[in-house]
Amino acid sequence: MTIDRRCSGISDRRDLLTEKTLDAETRTSESSKNDNSENTHEKLTTDSFNQQLVQANENLIIASIKCQTIAENLEKSSAQMIHLANHDFLTELPNRMQLNDRIGQAILLAKRDKSRLAVLFLDLDKFKAVNDSYGHGMGDKLLQSVAARLQNAIRSSDTASRQGGDEFILLLSNIGDKDSLCRTIKEIQQIISASYLIAETNICIGSAIGVSVFPEHGEDTQTLIHCADIAMYYAKQRGPNQYEIFNPDIHNASTAGLE
Known part of the structure; x- marks a missing residue:
């Protein structure tokens, strides 16, 4: 009886240890999944931000080019108006x-x-x-x-x-x-x-x-x-x-x- 009880106690402790091990592994797996999920979310957030930053830079460059083009066109138009105001339209001589x-x-x-x-x-x-x-x-x-x-x-x-x-x-x-x-x-x-x-x-x-x-x-x-x-x-x-x-x-x- 004593031996059986001891064997039974050992078996119970082994089963308890196994359960704790499985539980720990489960928690570790779930924690790992949560970490992976958080990392994935952070990566997606970073990638999205980078894409927005690149797009903003591109928009800024395009806007700068457009502003420069407008300024150049205004300068040309101003020069043409000054020329027309001071020259004969047919001969291009001073008026x-x-x-x-x-x-x-x-x-x-x-x-x-x-x-x-x-x-x-x-x-x-x-x-x-x-x-x-x-x-x-x-x-x-x-x-x-x-x-x-x-x-x-x-x-x-x-x-x-x-x-x-x-x-x-x-x-x-x-x-x-x-x-x-x-x-x-x-x-x-x-x-x-x-x-x-x-x-x-x-x-x-x-x-x-x-x-x-x-x-x-x-x-x-x-x-x-x-x-x-x-x-x-x-x-x-x-x-x-x-x-x-x-x-x-x-x-x-x-x-x-x-x-």
Whole structure:
């Protein structure tokens, strides 16, 4: 009986030990599963955050590029608007506003340096006949060709401007004596009167040029332009390819004609 009881007690203790071992293993397994589940959740959370961060960075880069593009387009548009505000749309020459500014600056420099400048008011001969015979499209191309020749005929420090229609104004700074000025005017007229080949058509025109000189004929922009304009009309009355330098007699005659 004693031995049986002892054997039975040992068996019971073994069974109890087995149960505790199994229970411990079960708890360990469940704990491991919980840990794995938590790790998996943390990994998924980290991966999701990283993906969101990458997407946010990409969105930021795209937004930065778009902002830069918008800024560049605005800068280009601003530059184009400034250019259009200061240049003739057909010939790309400076317009009246820019010409007036340049004459004003040239006058200040001439006063400082005690030099002289000339304003040439140029009107094309036979331009109306070109428009009437070949159409305004041909006339526009002729004006563009004239503008290109004028730019090539003067120095980089001078200015060629279109006033409108077939009228142009040239600003010649730091001119020499009267003989030198007359030679320059004749050279310009020769360049303008050379034949033009436009759309397989030879076109010949001339020019009438009126000239005013600072400081003899005026000390401000509008006076110099006005005097050159008066002289140009007198040159035109004398025939094709003529020029006239303003003088008081011309001014007095034009004033008398208005009385």
